[in-house]
Every structure is written in C-alpha cells, then in structure tokens.
C-alpha cells in the first residue's frame with residue numbers, strides 16, 4: 001500500500017518529519033523522496049570483505065586487503081617528499097603512499113609482516129595505490145570486531161550537530177527502500193539497457209545504498225553514471241536541434257566571385273586537410289537556413305585566420321557584411337593587418353574600429369557600414385557599441401571567445417532583423433570530453449593539423465643556476481638576427497609587487513644585454529595603450545632584440561622573426577598559459593625555442609606541468625593533462641556550465657563513458673528527434689521531468 005511517489009515531500013517519509021525535512025533541504029538541497037534516493041553515498045566501508053590486489057576494481061568503495069610490505073622508499077625533497085611502500089599479496093602488488101608524518105610512519109612500518117590495510121584506492125597508469133591507509137597488523141586485527149559494508153553519506157557540520165549522523169541517514173534510507181523497493185520507474189529504454197549492458201534502475205539504486213559486494217556496486221555506479229551523462233548529452237544535443245529549428249538565419253547559397261577569385265588566384269598556400277574539412281563544415285552550416293553557432297578550435301598557428309577569411313568571402317558573395325572581433329586592440333590591429341594583406345588584391349573594403357579610432361574616422365566608418373560600401377569591419381569591443389549599425393551583417397567572427405560574454409554576443413545579433421551566423425575561434429584547446437559537455441549545444445570544429453614545414457618548437461627546462469649559459473644562448477640567437485621574448489609571471493596578489501618584480505627583471509636583462517649592442521623593450525599592463533603599441537611596433541619592426549613582458553603578449557601576437565620564448569618562473573603559470581606563450585614563437589621558418597627558467601622549489605604538480613611542456617607541443621594533449629592535474633573546476637568556462645554539479649559521474653575519470661553516452665543520445669535523436677517512439681517512452685518521461693526541474697541540469701544552457 002504505497003502512498004508516496006518520488007515527488008512526495010520528504011517530510012512524509014517515515015523517520016523524517018517536518019524539522020528534519022527542513023534541515024535536509026537547507027543543508028543538502030533534498031526536498032523530495034526522489035531527491036533522497038539520488039543522494040548517493042560518497043564512499044563505503046566494508047570490514048568484512050577482503051579483496052585481492054589482482055581483482056581490484058575502480059569504485060568509490062574503500063577496500064580491505066591482507067598483504068605484506070616488500071619495499072619502502074622515500075621520494076622527493078623536504079616538504080614535497082613522500083613515502084612509498086610496495087604492498088604485495090599472492091595475486092599482485094600495489095602502492096601505499098604517505099605525504100605526512102613520513103619519518104614516524106617509516107620507523108613504524110614492518111616489512112614481510114602480514115598487515116590489514118583499509119582505504120580508498122586510486123588507479124593510475126594501471127597501478128592501484130592507496131594514500132594514508134588505515135593499517136593494522138593482521139594479528140591485532142583478528143582480535144577486533146568487524147562490521148559489514150556501510151555506506152557513508154556526505155554530511156555537514158549542522159546536520160551532525162542536530163544529531164543526523166550517518167547512522168540516522170542510513171535508517172531513513174532503510175525506511176525509504178522498505179516502502180519503495182522495486183517501485184522506482186525505469187528511466188532508460190530497454191534498448192539502452194541491453195546495448196550497454198546496464199543493470200535496471202531498481203537494482204542500481206538499491207545496490208548504491210545497500211551494496212552486497214564490490215562487483216554489484218561497480219555495476220550500479222556504472223549504470224547511474226551512464227544515466228546522468230546520457231541525460232545531459234540528450235539535453236545539450238536536443239537544444240542544439242531545437243535551436244537550429246528555431247533560430248533562422250540567412251542562407252548563403254552562393255559561392256561566387258569573391259570566394260572563387262581569391263581561392264584560385266590569391267590563396268598564398270594550399271589549405272591543410274583540416275582547414276578544408278572545417279571550411280566545408282562552415283559552408284554547410286551557413287547554407288542551411290538556421291543560424292550557425294560554431295566553435296572553431298585550433299592550436300596556435302594552426303591557421304584559423306584563413307578559414308575565417310574564406311568564410312567571410314562567402315558572406316560577401318551573398319551580399320552580406322562581416323564583423324571580426326578580437327579581445328584586445330593589439331590583436332584587432334594584427335588581424336586587420338594580416339587580413340588586409342591577404343585580401344590586398346581583392347576589391348574588398350576592410351576597416352579597423354577600436355577605441356582609439358578618431359571621431360572623424362569613426363563617422364566615416366559608421367556611414368560606410370550603413371550604406372553597405374564597407375564589407376569587413378575588424379575591431380574590439382568598439383564593434384558592439386550602439387552607434388555601430390551594419391546595413392546587412394551576415395557573419396560575425398569572434399576570436400578568443402572566453403574574453404567576451406555571451407550577452408555581448410547576443411547584442412550583436414540584434415543589429416539586424418535576423419541574427420548573423422556566428423563563428424567563434426579559440427586557440428585554447430579544450431579536451432574533447434570537456435568540450436562535449438561544455439559546448440555540447442554548439443557545433444565544434446577542430447583544426448588538428450599544423451601547416452606543413454612547421455618546425456617543432458624545442459622546449460627546455462633550465463634552472464636559475466644555468467642562467468648564464470641561457471643568456472649566452474640568447475646572444476647567439478640575436479647574433480643570427482633572431483628576436484626574443486622574456487616573460488615574467490604575475491606572482492603576488494599585489495600589483496605593485498608584480499610591477500617591481502618585472503622591473504627588477506628588466507633592469508637585470510638590460511645589464512646582461514647592454515646598449516648599444518642590444519635593444520631591450522618592455523610591455524606590461526600598466527602602460528598606456530599608445531605606449532604599449534609603440535613598443536610592440538618597435539619589436540614587430542625588428543628594432544628591439546628582446547621584448548620583456550608580462551602575459552599581455554599571451555594571445556595572438558605574431559612576430560615570425562621571434563625565435564625564443566624565455567619564461568621566468570614558469571612554475572607560476574598554468575599549463576594552458578605556458579602553451580599559449582610558447583605559441584608566440586615558431587611562427588617563422590627558423591627553428592624556435594622555448595626556455596623554461598624555473599626556480600628551485602617546485603611542487604609535484606609544477607614539475608608535472610613543466611615536464612608536460614618539455615614532452616609535447618600538442619595543445620590537446622596539454623589540455624588533457626591540465627584537466628587531470630587541476631580538475632574541471634579550474635578550466636576556463638566550466639564554472640558556469642553546471643558540469644561541476646554532476647552527482648555521480650566524474651568528467652575526468654568517466655570520459656570514456658561520457659563518449660558512449662553522447663553517441664547513444666545522438667543515435668536516439670537521429671532516429672526519433674521528438675522521442676515519440678514507444679520504445680523511447682521511459683526516456684521521454686524522464687527527459688520532460690528534467691526539463692521542468694531546477695535540478696542539476698538547470699544551469700546548462
């Protein structure tokens with residue numbers, strides 16, 4: 001005689017009542033019985049089961065193993081040292097690791113003596129490890145009491161204070177399952193369950209809260225993770241479909257004079273296969289009748305500009321204007337120069353609009369935009385001022401999207417009766433799995449191939465003690481006619497200290513590279529834009545040998561003759577930033593170098609970052625490492641995306657599952673875009689339920 005549904009308020013569940021219900025809502029956001037059942041334990045304690053090292057699986061569970069320590073070593077120095085022990089049973093070996101209390105632990109550990117260890121395992125490169133395990137000598141353990149596999153729920157201080165201990169939560173769960181066991185609706189289709197060998201919802205929920213053994217728990221976790229990722233992907237992909245149906249835009253059906261003339265007569269090089277593929281994707285989007293909303297990812301130097309130019313020419317062929325936005329004045333100017341150069345033999349009118357354009361010139365630009373005689377407008381934020389009105393804006397290209405808000409993007413749409421097509425370009429590679437979740441409702445193109453003949457940038461890690469020989473190397477490069485960047489990090493909280501650090505560095509560089517043989521320039525955030533520009537121009541023109549800078553030169557700056565990027569205290573930079581900086585060199589025909597001049601005190605993570613930089617030039621690989629090291633929370637754009645609100649799946653650990661879930665959602669939508677088929681009934685019901693809820697999926701736009 002079940003009277004409750006999953007929508008019933010928690011207060012009506014036996015053992016809860018109004019006071020506890022209020023606490024649950026306030027502390028954990030749990031309002032209904034349905035919320036409670038998807039309140040999952042974050043770990044499990046099982047002191048009756050013993051596991052064999054050879055049979056371990058990756059789960060959230062703590063495990064208990066009997067074995068012996070066969071080897072102990074200390075790694076690293078001083079504060080960064082760690083103690084590692086090899087722990088072995090008759091089926092295999094794993095690693096035990098301690099970061100704290102090393103001295104004491106080392107002296108207490110006995111080798112070749114049976115221990116019972118207990119804790120959470122981690123799998124890395126095929127080896128299981130356990131950090132700070134609970135350890136008992138087997139002889140001691142056998143004298144004590146052991147209890148069965150217990151779920152441990154997330155809690156808060158307030159809950160504990162009000163007496164809602166883990167045991168109480170377990171009791172409430174027990175009541176819930178006594179009432180509901182076997183009555184939870186299946187939320188996936190039979191087809192999905194079969195294809196992906198997933199256990200049913202009732203079993204999965206029960207096993208998550210009351211696991212019988214590690215294997216069933218692993219299956220339960222797998223099923224619930226799949227479900228979570230599947231519904232996120234379904235929603236993102238379906239939003240994309242709906243947007244394409246709803247948001248109409250211009251149909252660029254023609255490829256005519258502008259494109260053909262340029263492509264046949266003035267294209268300075270053959271396009272790479274990746275560039276051709278991306279161009280096809282863009283052409284298809286723009287000829288379709290729906291608004292293009294495409295993200296173009298390509299590592300620095302992969303040749304995104306030419307793709308944008310060719311897309312722009314298609315817009316011109318169809319009688320439309322094009323806007324190209326860059327985040328800074330330097331970048332906008334650079335785009336203006338390089339695009340003007342590319343199109344110099346074409347009858348295309350191009351202008352630059354930035355904050356420093358004089359009122360008089362500005363007026364002319366406004367006029368020509370409105371009467372349609374200006375074809376391509378390149379600029380900064382100045383482009384989205386209200387005064388700027390296009391006669392017929394058909395395409396907007398946005399370079400380095402993360403510096404522009406979506407609101408600003410939306411604003412540009414309103415300058416016309418139909419929104420223009422939007423192409424967003426970024427050189428910050430985002431790991432594919434993350435992009436799927438972050439930009440699942442955008443279309444993503446990737447240029448994953450560099451133009452031919454590009455020499456790989458050689459990256460070296462050096463230490464302060466080697467500074468003299470590094471400087472000697474710089475002098476040799478300068479003697480060959482090359483130019484050099486030296487970049488300083490922002491390290492302190494205080495701008496004044498950073499500034500002092502940069503200036504001290506600058507002074508010492510000038511001492512090491514004295515005038516008149518050497519010319520050293522400097523750019524930093526405190527300079528007036530005009531002064532900054534002047535310094536940049538001196539460097540671009542080859543009048544300064546060395547440019548000392550903060551990260552202001554991070555994005556897009558293009559000086560092909562610069563062949564060395566020296567980064568001071570690279571350990572203070574994030575990986576993607578280091579990679580961006582390195583991308584400033586290697587733009588010409590000469591061999592280029594990136595020197596990481598590190599301090600001596602390096603954390604484990606900093607070492608990993610620097611090692612990765614030395615090992616690879618591939619921006620996507622770097623992005624994957626970055627994601628693993630820092631977690632998704634620190635990667636650009638994730639904070640707003642809601643992917644951090646995942647209940648059970650983990651975007652890093654479950655990336656393979658994420659791909660499966662995405663393809664599953666794609667297949668279903670391809671066959672049944674409105675989820676009307678009978679076999680998809682459970683999916684339709686669940687999907688519409690999620691749509692209404694303000695739950696975990698609400699912030700994904």
Ligand code: ADP
Pocket residue numbers: 269270271272275298299300301302303304305306427451452558
């Ligand atoms: P990014 O993707 O970083 O914006 P750019 O568009 O600035 O890269 O291109 C980097 C350099 O590579 C430019 O000098 C450009 O002219 C050149 N380039 C682009 N595509 C090709 C190609 N297919 N073959 C040879 N050089 C190319």
Ligand code: MG
Pocket residue numbers: 304305556
């Ligand atoms: Mg670029």
